[in-house]
Amino acid sequence: MTTAEESMLRANAIGTPLTRLDGTEKVTGTAPYAVEHPVDSPAHLHPLQAAIALGRATGIDTSAAEAEPGVLAVLTHANAPRLASTGNGELEILQSGEVGYRGQFLGGVIAETPEIARRAADLIRVHYERYEHDVELRADRDDLYKPEQVNPAFDTDTAQGDADGALASAAVTLDATYSTPMEHNNPMEPHATIACWTDGELTLHDSTQGVYWTQAAVAPLFELDQQQVRVISPHVGGGFGSKGIPHPNVVLAAMAARLVPGRPVKFPLTRQQMFSVVGYRTPTIQHVRLGADEQGRLSAITLDVVEQTAKVKEFAEQTAIPTRTMYAAPHRRTSHRLAALDTPVPTWMRAPGECPGMFGPEVAMDEMALACGLDPIEFRVRNEPETDPESGLPFSSRNLVACLREGARRFGWHDRDPRPGTRRHGEWLVGTGVAASTYPVFAMPGSQATIRATPDGRYAVRIGAVDIGTGTWTALTQIAADALEVSVGEVDLEIGSTTLPTASGAGGSSGINSWGSPIVAAARTLRARLDEHGGTVPAEGVEATEGMPDNPHTSQYAMHSFGAQFAEVWVNADTGEVSVPRLLGIFAAGRIINARTGRSQLLGGMTMGLSMALHEESVLDPRFGHVVNHDLAEYHIATNADVGSLEVDWLDEHDPYVNPMGSKGIGELGITGTAAAITNAAYHATGIRVRELPLHPDKFLR
Amino acid sequence: MRLSFTVNGRQCEADDVWEGESLLYVLRERLGLPGSKNACEQGECGSCTVYLDGVPACACLVAAGQAAGREVGTVEGLAEGDGLGAVQESFVEAGAVQCGFCTPGLLVATDDLVNRVPHPSDAEIRESLAGNLCRCTGYEKIMDAVRLAADRRASSEASRSGKTDA
Numbered sequence: 020m021t022t023a024e025e026s027m028l029r030a031n032a033i034g035t036p037l038t039r040l041d042g043t044e045k046v047t048g049t050a051p052y053a054v055e056h057p058v059d060s061p062a063h064l065h066p067l068q069a070a071i072a073l074g075r076a077t078g079i080d081t082s083a084a085e086a087e088p089g090v091l092a093v094l095t096h097a098n099a100p101r102l103a104s105t106g107n108g109e110l111e112i113l114q115s116g117e118v119g120y121r122g123q124f125l126g127g128v129i130a131e132t133p134e135i136a137r138r139a140a141d142l143i144r145v146h147y148e149r150y151e152h153d154v155e156l157r158a159d160r161d162d163l164y165k166p167e168q169v170n171p172a173f174d175t176d177t178a179q180g181d182a183d184g185a186l187a188s189a190a191v192t193l194d195a196t197y198s199t200p201m202e203h204n205n206p207m208e209p210h211a212t213i214a215c216w217t218d219g220e221l222t223l224h225d226s227t228q229g230v231y232w233t234q235a236a237v238a239p240l241f242e243l244d245q246q247q248v249r250v251i252s253p254h255v256g257g258g259f260g261s262k263g264i265p266h267p268n269v270v271l272a273a274m275a276a277r278l279v280p281g282r283p284v285k286f287p288l289t290r291q292q293m294f295s296v297v298g299y300r301t302p303t304i305q306h307v308r309l310g311a312d313e314q315g316r317l318s319a320i321t322l323d324v325v326e327q328t329a330k331v332k333e334f335a336e337q338t339a340i341p342t343r344t345m346y347a348a349p350h351r352r353t354s355h356r357l358a359a360l361d362t363p364v365p366t367w368m369r370a371p372g373e374c375p376g377m378f379g380p381e382v383a384m385d386e387m388a389l390a391c392g393l394d395p396i397e398f399r400v401r402n403e404p405e406t407d408p409e410s411g412l413p414f415s416s417r418n419l420v421a422c423l424r425e426g427a428r429r430f431g432w433h434d435r436d437p438r439p440g441t442r443r444h445g446e447w448l449v450g451t452g453v454a455a456s457t458y459p460v461f462a463m464p465g466s467q468a469t470i471r472a473t474p475d476g477r478y479a480v481r482i483g484a485v486d487i488g489t490g491t492w493t494a495l496t497q498i499a500a501d502a503l504e505v506s507v508g509e510v511d512l513e514i515g516s517t518t519l520p521t522a523s524g525a526g527g528s529s530g531i532n533s534w535g536s537p538i539v540a541a542a543r544t545l546r547a548r549l550d551e552h553g554g555t556v557p558a559e560g561v562e563a564t565e566g567m568p569d570n571p572h573t574s575q576y577a578m579h580s581f582g583a584q585f586a587e588v589w590v591n592a593d594t595g596e597v598s599v600p601r602l603l604g605i606f607a608a609g610r611i612i613n614a615r616t617g618r619s620q621l622l623g624g625m626t627m628g629l630s631m632a633l634h635e636e637s638v639l640d641p642r643f644g645h646v647v648n649h650d651l652a653e654y655h656i657a658t659n660a661d662v663g664s665l666e667v668d669w670l671d672e673h674d675p676y677v678n679p680m681g682s683k684g685i686g687e688l689g690i691t692g693t694a695a696a697i698t699n700a701a702y703h704a705t706g707i708r709v710r711e712l713p714l715h716p717d718k719f720l721r
Numbered sequence: 722m723r724l725s726f727t728v729n730g731r732q733c734e735a736d737d738v739w740e741g742e743s744l745l746y747v748l749r750e751r752l753g754l755p756g757s758k759n760a761c762e763q764g765e766c767g768s769c770t771v772y773l774d775g776v777p778a779c780a781c782l783v784a785a786g787q788a789a790g791r792e793v794g795t796v797e798g799l800a801e802g803d804g805l806g807a808v809q810e811s812f813v814e815a816g817a818v819q820c821g822f823c824t825p826g827l828l829v830a831t832d833d834l835v836n837r838v839p840h841p842s843d844a845e846i847r848e849s850l851a852g853n854l855c856r857c858t859g860y861e862k863i864m865d866a867v868r869l870a871a872d873r874r875a876s877s878e879a880s881r882s883g884k885t886d887a
Contacts, residue, residue, distance in 0.1 A: 042813035045821030046805060046828060048756020048796040055755040134742055207760050207768060207822035207856050256758070256822030257856050290761040488820025488857050615816040619858050623819065626859030651765040651854065659860045660851040 023572060023675035028539055032497040032507050033680065036615035040493045040512075041254065041486065050254045053211040053226040058283040061213065062091055064275045065136035066268075066286075067126040067143050068295065069118040072644025073152035073361045076116035076125055076145050083142040084128055089135035092278040093143070095126035099274050102240045108331035109364045110240060112267045113274060118147070119331040120363045121644040122295025124267050129275050129284060152361040154644045156327045158196070158304045163325060163356040166335040170371060171527075173337050177409055180350035182308075185319035189310030193387045197307065197379030197710045199694075201637040202300040203293065203646070204368045205656060206487075208256020210268050210297050211287035214276035220247045221273055225265070228258040229524020230483050230517045233265045240270060246517075253515035255487040259627075260367030262487065263526045266297040294649035298366025299637060301326040301336050305379030310350075315391035317348035317402045322380060328357045329364040336365065337372030341457050341691070342380050344579060347404035361644060367526060369627060370687035373458050378712060381454040381695030386708065394437065395453050395699070396423045407577035415576035415676040418607035419455055422583040422670060426453070426605040429668075430585040440706030447589040447598075450704025454695035456582030456606065458688040460532065460677050462570065463523035468537040469564040470499070470545045474556045477511055478503055480541075483522035484514040484534040489686055490616030491530060497612060498535045498680060502542030520564065528684030531612055532677070533567060539679045540565035572676035580683045582606035584625065584692045587663075588700035595716030597633055599697055600663035607672040609683035617685055621667040624689020630657035632694035636713050726788050728752060729798030740786035745769045747785045748795060756796035756825045760854075767853035770826035771795045777833045796825035799832060807873040808832045808866075817866035819857035827853045827863060835871045839878070 044050035051057075069076070081093040099113035112124045125145065130136035169175055186192055213224040221243065227233045230250040238248045255262065272286040288297070303326045310319035324338040339353035368374070388398035400420050406413050427433065435451055436442070442449040468482040480499045486492050491514060500507040513519055523533045545563035552561065572578075587601035604625050611617040634655035637646045648654045667689070674681050694712055701719070702708050709718045724738045724747065735751045743762070748754045748771070757780050760768040764779040771780045772794030780793075799806040805813070808831050818824050827850065834841055834849045841849070846867045847860075855863065 036816075038813055039816065039818055041821070042818050043805065043809075045818050045824050046796070046809035046812050047800060048754070048825050050821055051755070052758075052822065055749075057753075132739075132742070133746070134739060205856060207766065207820060207854065208758070209760060255820065256760075257820040259856070287759065290763070488822075490819070616819075619816050619819055619862055622859035622861045623857045624859075627856070650763060651761045652763060656854060656856065657860075658851045658854060659847045659863065662847070662860050665859060665861050 026679050027675050027681055028501050028679045030501060032500045033612045034610065034614065037493055037497055037507060037613055039490060039616060040496060052208055052254050052256055053224050053252065054213055054285045054287045056213060056224045058213055061283045061285045062129050062131065062279050063133040063136045064127050064129050064272060064284050064286040065133065065140040066124050066271060066292065067140050069121055069123045069125050070145065071118055071147050071149050072121040072154060074118050074147050074149040076118065077148050078146040079126065080144040084139040087135060087139040087142065089131040090139045091129045091131065093126065093128050094275050094278060100241065100277050103242045105239050110236065110267055110270050112270055120329065120361055122363065124271050124296065127271055127275055129279055152644050154360050154362050154639060155641050156302050156358050156360065158325045160358050163358055166333060166355065166357055169335040169337040169355050173340055176354040177343060178352040179409065182319045182321045182350040182352040185350035186308055186310040189318050190313045191311045191390050193309040193383055193390060195307055195383060195386065195710060197305045197382060199303045199375040199378050199712045201302045201639060202368060202631065202635045203637050203654060204259040204261035205654065206257030206259050206261060209288045209290055209293055210262060210266065212269050212272040213283050213285050214272040215283040216276050216280045222249045223269065224251050225269060226255050226262055227252050227265065228255065228262045228485060228487050228526055230485060230515065231521055232263065232524040233269060234517050236265045237269060237273060241273065250517045251515065252485055255485060258487040258525065259369045260371060260526065261297045263367050263524060268296055290651055291649050294637065294646045295363050298364060300368035300375065301365040303336065303338050303375045305338065307379050307383040309383055309387045311387060311391055315393045315398050315401050317346055319350040320346060320348045321352040323354045325356050327360050327362065327365065329362050330359045332364045334365040338376040340372045341376045343409045344407055344577065345380065345455065345457060346402040347408050351408065370458060370690050373687065373691045377457065377691040378695050381692055382698050382710065385452065385699040396427055396432065399423060399455060410577055412575065412577040415572065415578045416672055416674040417579065417581060418670055418672055419581040422581055422605045422607050425670065426583040426585050426603055430603050432585065439703050444589065446592050448592050448704040449589050450700045450702065452586050452588065452696050452699030452703055454584050454692040454699060456584055456688055456692035458528055458580050458684065458691055460578035460580065460683045461527035461529040462678065463529050463533040464567055466522040466533050466537050467520040467564060467566045468541040469520050469562060470541045471560055471562040472545060472549060472556045473560045474558055476509060478505060478509055479511045479513065480538060481513045481519045482534055482538065483517055483519040484530065485525050486514060487525050489525065489530065489620060490613055493616055494531055494612045495534055495538060499538050499542060502539040503546065528686040531680065531682050532684055535680050536678050537565050537567050540568050570678065576676050578677050580606065580608040580688045582688055582692065584696040586696040586700040588697055588704050590701055590704045590719050595719035597701060597714045597716065599629055602629065603666045604689060606669045606688055608669060608685050608688055609672050609674045609677055610681040611669060612680060612682055618667055620685045621689040622665060624687065625665060625667065625693050626657055626662060628690040628693020629661065629697065631712065632697040632714055633657065633661065634713055722786065724785055724789055726790060727792040729794055738785045740784060742785050743781050744783035744785055744788045745780035748780060754795055754797050758822050758825055760822060767830060768823050768826040770829045770853065772829060777830055796828050799828055807877065808835065808870045811866045811870035811873060815862050815866035815869055817858060817862040823853060823855040831867050831870055834867065835874045839871065839875050841871055
């Protein structure tokens with residue numbers, strides 16, 4: 020039997036900083052994004068959205084809209100196609116006049132130009148029966164409930180030992196509540212679709228994180244076989260989770276196109292529309308309790324999370340998951356409780372679970388280190404577990420302590436004065452902070468790769484993967500080249516379409532793991548077949564198809580990436596303005612497939628973490644149920660001028676158990692822990708402990 | 722209206738244009754130049770940055786009628802001959818491109834910066850590009866790309882003036 024070590028791919032192209040293969044198309048403006056695919060005489064869709072948060076449309080007067088020159092059709096629940104019931108309340112739109120959240124689609128106008136469609140949509144008059152809505156998340160609600168599981172399939176609650184007893188007898192304790200706000204993913208490319216029906220089949224040029232995910236969700240709604248829905252998506256302008264499972268905009272585009280058969284309908288969302296229909300990160304309320312002995316060894320860890328879901332469809336963010344793995348303690352408990360509200364449905368947002376879940380607990384670790392009189396790095400080192408604390412499994416590799424130590428050395432942590440509020444540069448209070456990062460190694464089942472060798476010396480690699488900007492085109496080409504033992508120039512990769520072999524989507528940092536593994540398997544089979552032909556390619560070519568191989572180590576090891584983030588923060592003593600002149604992240608995430616695109620993934624993750632720390636907050640008006648700051652003028656994300664020195668590096672980590680590439684996934688690791696490191700640094704600067712993100716200036720004015 | 726203007730040095734006409742539609746729409750949907758992107762349509766993100774008479778502007782905020790008779794430059798016009806221009810090449814090499822949606826606007830803004838300021842300081846770069854939002858890269862590689870582009874532009878200017886002197 021081949022050992023894990025022997026089955027590892029020998030690195031030649033992988034690990035090198037190969038320049039992005041889709042770079043030229045992107046800098047010349049020729050890479051086609053969803054609505055840029057050339058189509059003949061497209062029509063344009065503008066949606067009609069609910070102007071109440073809960074109730075029923077009792078009458079929709081479309082006469083003025085229909086009378087507008089250039090209007091092709093008006094879509095409402097009166098003439099919308101009947102959808103099959105799939106149990107997905109988010110996608111089953113226009114089946115009645117019921118309104119479950121403000122901004123929900125009630126219809127749309129299809130017209131010759133976007134302007135005509137938009138103007139006509141404004142002319143539609145809707146009469147509502149309003150019901151009293153409920154959109155406020157609070158920890159003291161009496162209707163919080165326990166979901167059956169949290170995403171994607173974790174236990175809702177866990178408990179070991181006697182946490183309450185251990186806390187009662189601990190020498191040092193901490194009991195604090197932290198919160199993270201509603202946040203919107205805001206990829207730069209708004210969600211966009213071209214839908215076209217031809218002979219009863221549907222083609223979707225869609226901005227999606229998974230062509231097969233979109234197919235799987237859409238086909239049953241319209242009672243089609245999977246192969247009757249073709250989804251094409253070679254380039255995607257970012258997703259960060261919000262283009263994972265499809266949202267109602269895809270369904271509305273498909274419904275609209277049905278009213279004008281044979282004619283493609285373009286439906287790019289506006290930025291404002293994205294704030295009500297394509298999901299968001301749920302706000303979280305995190306109650307953390309820690310107990311430790313006099314030497315700073317944790318005896319108890321509890322985390323009880325309250326967060327929201329939508330009444331139209333359940334979404335249960337796995338916020339407590341990282342706490343189950345980070346630190347050792349014999350007595351522990353985690354729980355999740357949900358409030359079901361009359362709001363849009365939350366969705367995945369970069370590192371769902373881990374990102375919010377590494378805020379409260381990592382700030383708590385900083386507070387507890389101080390309470391124990393220990394340096395926050397030493398405190399974490401003292402509580403480093405030997406095996407995964409809850410499952411008891413050994414780690415396939417875990418280098419959190421090495422990341423903390425290397426980061427401390429590079430950051431200049433050793434002469435840090437732990438006292439808060441004691442360093443000043445003119446009007447600025449200066450501090451430094453640290454937090455840990457982690458993300459699980461996910462592998463999704465079901466992907467297949469086909470490789471075809473032809474006598475001209477080319478290797479066609481085909482898989483229905485997607486590139487949402489991460490570098491899939493480049494990294495999979497590198498993996499294929501090494502698995503085939505050829506140069507990257509001999510490989511022709513095809514991704515981004517359901518005409519290619521089935522594949523999982525880009526989510527959970529699982530892409531390289533889930534697509535690279537079948538590519539390696541197919542390449543190995545192909546090479547064996549080529550050997551049967553004496554190493555030469557016959558005229559008809561040679562082909563091999565393989566699926567995602569079973570990994571027996573998945574049940575034997577706990578597999579996670581780790582990292583350490585360091586922040587220097589300046590807080591203005593007069594205005595409370597927070598500035599972050601320096602961020603350093605040191606990560607251990609197995610083998611990095613492409614040093615150039617990989618570094619950008621981690622830098623980008625940390626910058627989104629900086630953005631989360633300083634700016635991001637969707638403000639929901641409880642009176643009307645909508646997000647008030649629903650555009651990029653009011654929902655602030657970090658700009659170039661917000662970033663100071665930002666540095667990323669990684670440790671060489673050898674892990675033969677995760678997959679043949681030895682890679683763990685890096686799309687989400689970088690955002691975890693950043694906001695905690697900045698918050699801890701802000702405390703060190705000011706002596707003010709903020710437990711609610713974001714760190715807006717008012718929180719430092721006391 | 723019939724709209725006549727210059728795009729990337731070429732005279733262009735578009736018929737049946739509504740004066741109030743955006744220059745961005747005219748470029749993307751009527752002239753088949755989808756390089757400039759629509760990401761916010763309110764001038765906040767810079768993804769649609771184009772040259773208007775040599776000055777960077779958000780094409781989403783320019784009404785088609787306002788572009789009549791003027792010169793527009795887009796990302797499609799940044800190539801030099803058959804190859805990439807120095808700014809385009811620098812973005813690819815530095816790894817400043819990820820999803821690529823902010824890239825066309827950033828390229829135009831960077832082209833303008835390195836034309837105006839031969840050796841921009843980091844602070845000047847950050848300030849100049851603060852109106853171009855990027856959600857992927859974290860800006861560090863964009864900084865590298867701009868520095869690289871500025872160096873290349875400066876050295877090609879130097880060699881060109883050297884040749885003229887000779």
